[in-house]
Amino acid sequence: MKVNEYYRASSLEDAYRKLQEDPKNVILAGGLWIKKIGQSVNALIDLSTLGLNKISENEKEVVVGSLVTQREFENSKVINSLYGGAIAFATREVMGVNFRNIATIGGSIMGRYPFSDVISGLLPYDVELEFYPNQVMSLEDYLGYKGKLNSILVAIHIKKEKGNGFFKKVKTTALDFPIINFGVSKVNGKYTVVVGNRPAGSIRATKAMEYINNVANPSELDYKKAAEIAASELAFMDNKDASAEYRKELTKVYVKRGLMEVNK
Numbered sequence: 001m002k003v004n005e006y007y008r009a010s011s012l013e014d015a016y017r018k019l020q021e022d023p024k025n026v027i028l029a030g031g032l033w034i035k036k037i038g039q040s041v042n043a044l045i046d047l048s049t050l051g052l053n054k055i056s057e058n059e060k061e062v063v064v065g066s067l068v069t070q071r072e073f074e075n076s077k078v079i080n081s082l083y084g085g086a087i088a089f090a091t092r093e094v095m096g097v098n099f100r101n102i103a104t105i106g107g108s109i110m111g112r113y114p115f116s117d118v119i120s121g122l123l124p125y126d127v128e129l130e131f132y133p134n135q136v137m138s139l140e141d142y143l144g145y146k147g148k149l150n151s152i153l154v155a156i157h158i159k160k161e162k163g164n165g166f167f168k169k170v171k172t173t174a175l176d177f178p179i180i181n182f183g184v185s186k187v188n189g190k191y192t193v194v195v196g197n198r199p200a201g202s203i204r205a206t207k208a209m210e211y212i213n214n215v216a217n218p219s220e221l222d223y224k225k226a227a228e229i230a231a232s233e234l235a236f237m238d239n240k241d242a243s244a245e246y247r248k249e250l251t252k253v254y255v256k257r258g259l260m261e262v263n264k
């Protein structure tokens with residue numbers, strides 16, 4: 001990996017100006033993915049003195065600064081209090097503690113990694129991304145956004161609502177990338193189903209959601225049917241870790257299980 005310049009930004013405005021100067025200037029968070037892919041960088045822009053490493057809350061939402069580490073996030077009382085702890089649990093599934101002490105929530109979202117446990121853990125909920133300069137976008141819209149957003153992620157806003165959540169990462173060994181992952185929620189009586197690393201990225205299974213959300217008092221058979229719909233509406237592919245067929249079968253099992261779990 002080659003880096004020409006390390007630049008410590010003095011403000012968000014300063015960081016943004018530097019980011020626009022050269023297409024090879026990049027924001028530095030934990031630096032783990034930047035290092036892994038070994039991209040050639042002109043300037044690494046460090047945001048570490050800008051106070052983006054805090055978690056706060058108000059009546060309506062929890063606000064997580066983009067430089068909050070995965071470890072701080074998963075251990076936060078307020079994050080654990082949301083949706084039965086499902087969001088915190090999803091982040092706890094990434095690599096080991098040493099790794100999560102460095103990797104950040106902002107870096108996990110901005111990379112839009114198709115395998116992301118962090119994203120599959122957040123997508124079942126109402127989550128908005130706050131960017132500099134002045135832009136707010138839902139996590140779902142950001143995942144669907146075509147092209148590169150050359151802005152700075154300042155914070156993520158997680159809406160506080162009544163509900164329950166489920167997260168499952170299927171992996172071969174403890175420290176692996178997922179073969180596939182699942183996030184399911186029931187918030188204000190409405191179900192959301194997310195499947196990630198199919199191996200394409202995390203996505204809501206909208207037809208399955210529409211089905212189950214229109215059944216009054218769903219039974220186990222209805223959950224099974226919703227899981228089958230999810231398995232048939234989403235695209236799955238083969239890669240070195242698993243076949244499309246296997247991923248489809250896992251979807252039938254874990255979406256059903258998730259829907260049942262969030263009712264407990």
Ligand SMILES: Cc1cc2nc3c(=O)[nH]c(=O)nc-3n(C[C@H](O)[C@H](O)[C@H](O)COP(=O)(O)OP(=O)(O)OC[C@H]3O[C@@H](n4cnc5c(N)ncnc54)[C@H](O)[C@@H]3O)c2cc1C
Binds near residue numbers: 108
């Ligand atoms: C070996 C390895 C294994 C992994 N396994 C898993 C796994 O099993 N599950 C999983 O979910 N994740 C996994 N990850 C991803 C990891 O969890 C992090 O998401 C990833 O390392 C990025 O976080 P970071 O803080 O290191 O970001 P960085 O590497 O610093 O940045 C990542 C990207 O985001 C951009 N960026 C960062 N912060 C901002 C910001 N505030 N504004 C704008 N752009 C920004 C950077 O410019 C860069 O392009 C793995 C990563 C590695 C290296």
